[in-house]
Amino acid sequence: MCHGVYIMDISDNTIKRICSIFGSLSAMEKRGVEFVSSKELAGYIGSTEYTVRKDISILGVTGYTRRGYEVSGLKKELECKLNLSKKKKACIVGLGRLGTALLDYEKFQEDGFEIVAGFDCSINRIERLNTHIEVFQISYLKDTIQQRSIELGIIAVPAKSAQEVADDLIEAGVKGILNFAPVKIGVPKHIIYLEMDFTNALRFIAARSSL
């Protein structure tokens, strides 16, 4: 039995790092690793030993031994603190190449997320799709999200439609949005929003490597 923490008080950057730590622990557990030091964890997530220890202690997790953290124990604790033990339902809007790639992205299912629906505006495209996930015409978005209690929306439509899709997702009741469209979307404060900006990632690498 574990007690969650009030994560509203923790900064976005800390939560992001803890999510990375969780991902690393997941991978280690699969490889059968039993113990991990804060130094190794820091190497995995590209941070410092001090920050890793601080992040973990912010969650009220203890249990650092001479052999390091016990991998599956720490993973279980973080899972509980971050409320990740329950499978989360998500949908994908926009079933072009990126959207269909995401539809079958192996890691989502492994890692506690269930893609329960896909949507596209083109009936032709929907009919031609070969996937085991149920796909719908976009006009069924609101009903499907409500009937299936979908909590997360993933946007993979072209930039020009992204805001409209986000508005529809929010109206339908999702709590969080992951946006792959190369455009900034405005959302109300209670919606958790994250962009996957591929260009920005490349830009970072280019700047950092001082090409």
Added chain:
Amino acid sequence: MCHGVYIMDISDNTIKRICSIFGSLSAMEKRGVEFVSSKELAGYIGSTEYTVRKDISILGVTGYTRRGYEVSGLKKELECKLNLSKKKKACIVGLGRLGTALLDYEKFQEDGFEIVAGFDCSINRIERLNTHIEVFQISYLKDTIQQRSIELGIIAVPAKSAQEVADDLIEAGVKGILNFAPVKIGVPKHIIYLEMDFTNALRFIAARSSL
């Protein structure tokens, strides 16, 4: 005429934020916006006004007026400081759905990156691909990268092949790697490495929205 800064001294998080600021300025410039306040910029990149001002001043950029920063002037200065004015050549390895989606990702070309080659191990897949970018069988990786002076490698192969592909890219001479494969890759210190971890992004949203 502008002078670059020695960005090795600046933290990764700062560089990431400055890249986001640059992306926002780019979008504003296209919409014809002339001035922007540090508060607006902070809203765009999800940071604070203070941090935005500090990040920009770290680069030695001045020019905050009563109307805010001049959008295209600031963009031009950041471009120079981050060394982004030269078009960077990149290649994509792995031409499944994600890889082909990236091959035609509209924003890369607009934003100073040129995808000059794609690689896949399957000749069948290469022959069936419909793209204006040149695609090659993976055995041509090293020669093509060297002949075309490709500096950035984008990995979109399955997890199990990602490390091998990264090793080949590094041996061929790329300076930076953007990894879309859902696995941690080890790289030498002089290589700039970034992962696009979709699951981690979803996990952050799930944790933050305390589903």
